[in-house]
Amino acid sequence: MTITIASDFAQLDQVIATVVAPGADAVDREGRFPRTSIDALAKAGYLGLISAKEVGGSGCGIAEAALVVERLGQACGSTAMIMCMHYSATAVLEAHGTKEVREAIAGGRHLSTLAFSEVGSRSMFWAPLSTAVVAGARVRLDASKSWVTAAGEADSYVWSSRPLAAAGASTLWLVPKGAEGLSAAIPFNGLGLRGNDSSPVTASSAMVPLSAMLGKDGDGFNVMMGVVLPWFQVLNSAMSIGLMNAAVTATADHMSRARFEHLGQSVAEQPVPRSLIAQMRVRTDLARALWQDTIAAITAKRADTMLRVLEVKLAASEAALEVTDLGMRICGGAAFRRESPIERHFRDARAAAVMAPTSEALADFIGKAVCGLPLF
Numbered sequence: 001m002t003i004t005i006a007s008d009f010a011q012l013d014q015v016i017a018t019v020v021a022p023g024a025d026a027v028d029r030e031g032r033f034p035r036t037s038i039d040a041l042a043k044a045g046y047l048g049l050i051s052a053k054e055v056g057g058s059g060c061g062i063a064e065a066a067l068v069v070e071r072l073g074q075a076c077g078s079t080a081m082i083m084c085m086h087y088s089a090t091a092v093l094e095a096h097g098t099k100e101v102r103e104a105i106a107g108g109r110h111l112s113t114l115a116f117s118e119v120g121s122r123s124m125f126w127a128p129l130s131t132a133v134v135a136g137a138r139v140r141l142d143a144s145k146s147w148v149t150a151a152g153e154a155d156s157y158v159w160s161s162r163p164l165a166a167a168g169a170s171t172l173w174l175v176p177k178g179a180e181g182l183s184a185a186i187p188f189n190g191l192g193l194r195g196n197d198s199s200p201v202t203a204s205s206a207m208v209p210l211s212a213m214l215g216k217d218g219d220g221f222n223v224m225m226g227v228v229l230p231w232f233q234v235l236n237s238a239m240s241i242g243l244m245n246a247a248v249t250a251t252a253d254h255m256s257r258a259r260f261e262h263l264g265q266s267v268a269e270q271p272v273p274r275s276l277i278a279q280m281r282v283r284t285d286l287a288r289a290l291w292q293d294t295i296a297a298i299t300a301k302r303a304d305t306m307l308r309v310l311e312v313k314l315a316a317s318e319a320a321l322e323v324t325d326l327g328m329r330i331c332g333g334a335a336f337r338r339e340s341p342i343e344r345h346f347r348d349a350r351a352a353a354v355m356a357p358t359s360e361a362l363a364d365f366i367g368k369a370v371c372g373l374p375l376f
């Protein structure tokens, strides 16, 4: 099924209302991968949203994908992050993947993800230590990947290693889930995004064909910065904005329902909580405005695109920390006792700032850009 986003939001909202939102609490409590949600999104055409029409996809771009992830983030942070990673990987596969994998994604039969972060280089994903070595007609991969969203559930990983032979920091590969020598054995038990299955993946003499290389040997860094970075930054921000919107709604709902019976007033009738929820709304809308401007910059290929791309995730993830913290404070004991969904949004919102490029790394890059220094 292909999607024209303007006319198909009703369909997305239907999937969210009937499958994603009702399952979100159990996904969080049980730390369970939202398989039913991903399957429903696949069936409705959303795995193939950004796949080209020539391979059977919907041919939509970053603006549409961002709106999808934002809407998912309002209902289930885990599902939103899985789709963020799937679209970020798909952008690479659309540029460098085979027709076969592109068609599988377009047809909703293939979920992909990014396997960049490593135990050795931690959040500095642009400097992998893992290796790729020619072994006869194939390539042997050895790696200790520290975090891979949907590690045990994705059909493939867009994988980084040091180059085979070329100069450069890295080379990218398409590694199928079942490749011999791969293991994703440790179950994910996170503070937030608990359905994300963000487990470590190790490759111990994992074998892939040479044709699994994505782009040229040694060109991984350029693909990471030129293709992955804009998608990841915008879609990660979309999840944060979705979570913030959900937090504002949950907080307003609590404020209207919770009452001081002896005063005959709701919490919403108290000026201090009202002032705090106003801050939540303003922080959310500021982040969303920058996010929309970033999408506009990317779409129009504006000169300030890279600066906006760097700024947007820093702004959105830091705002999400503040907004959900304010929500926890306003909802008080009810939030602390997990009587309100705000507590899930609060935990889910902790992830974005530490996802690479982390807020600290982005601040340093932005500072370098503003001062006219090279980023690397």
Ligand SMILES: Cc1cc2nc3c(=O)[nH]c(=O)nc-3n(C[C@H](O)[C@H](O)[C@H](O)COP(=O)(O)OP(=O)(O)OC[C@H]3O[C@@H](n4cnc5c(N)ncnc54)[C@H](O)[C@@H]3O)c2cc1C
Pocket (backbone or CB within 6 Å): 085, 113, 114, 115, 116, 117, 118, 121, 122, 123, 124, 125, 146, 147, 148, 149, 150, 190, 193, 196, 198, 351, 353, 354, 355, 356, 357, 358, 359, 360, 361
């Ligand atoms: C839910 C979740 C899902 C993820 N999914 C994926 C995925 O699908 N694929 C993938 O490749 N990765 C994924 N990651 C990994 C993520 O992108 C980061 O690589 C990881 O969170 C970094 O954690 P770390 O503790 O190893 O970072 P560290 O490098 O140890 O950093 C820890 C903290 O110290 C700060 N810090 C480090 N160095 C400096 C410095 N020089 N100056 C100032 N501050 C510094 C960082 O900013 C950060 O806040 C995921 C992470 C999370 C939380």
